[in-house]
């Protein structure tokens with residue numbers, strides 16, 4: 603994340619020796635965070651100059667950090683003005699979030715900055731491999747932007763599926779870590795709302811928000827829907843059991859529809875009876891599929907006794923199958939459905955904000 607030194611620091615540091623020492627100790631912590639590649643420190647030149655003027659005759663990491671901030675101003679400045687999220691360290695009463703011209707600014711009081719806060723940002727996900735994929739997505743999106751050289755520092759944290767909201771609560775209450783929680787929407791048809799996991803995470807922030815944590819609900823039913831179909835075709839290219847299935851799924855790979863597909867769950871014929879938004883949508887989408895129990899047959903009286911699948915699952919672990927290929931792929935603009943592309947861009951914007959850690963030329967700074 604970009605940690606920007608707020609101009610209130612200059613006034614604060616000028617008000618006495620003790621204050622100056624507090625500022626210096628925070629600068630020292632920030633210097634470590636930048637050197638370890640966890641975050642980037644930025645300041646307007648007058649702020650950096652003002653602070654450095656008070657450190658005349660002193661050596662040490664606080665001063666050298668300010669010199670770096672000045673030297674690297676053009677490079678880091680373009681990123682600092684391009685991200686949609688940054689932390690402002692200053693003489694603030696309380697931590698709070700403000701939104702200025704579309705940029706979320708976490709205003710963090712000087713006295714609350716500690717080394718725990720300055721660890722790499724946590725990316726809380728349902729399964730640890732999800733964090734890998736989100737990082738890959740971010741790099742793939744950034745390659746087409748001015749920020750293609752920006753490296754990302756993050757620590758994946760597994761929430762364990764439906765316990766993700768509890769993990770989120772715990773990280774908010776019992777640590778000082780920066781945390782972005784990314785969850786599946788589990789929206790399986792138009793007009794439906796988010797699923798239980800996303801709902802619990804949303805509720806967590808309604809009840810107990812903290813400025814250094816936030817969540818993002820992805821713009822698709824689940825993370826697997828973000829995978830370009832090409833990778834599934836590659837993953838199972840030589841597996842005859844999959845050729846027919848891929849054929850079926852290819853027909854569903856279209857904008858405004860693919861994002862609702864539950865790739866890891868069967869859709870049984872029983873689920874298509876009735877007037878729910880799911881049934882109405884999918885019974886129309888799967889109307890041409892001829893398998894299924896006869897309506898008046900007793901076997902179809904309950905979901906658990908219905909053994910006919912209108913759409914069998916693609917795989918129990920589609921991400922597991924595709925991820926090795928994705929990671930090995932040369933990152934280039936993949937053929938993406940437009941709405942999935944938007945979902946990618948939204949994820950990338952979040953991850954860039956929380957996790958940007960160095961520009962191409964400052965990796966060893």
Ligand SMILES: [Zn+2]
Pocket residue numbers: 870871872894895896901902907908909910
């Ligand atoms: Zn049935």
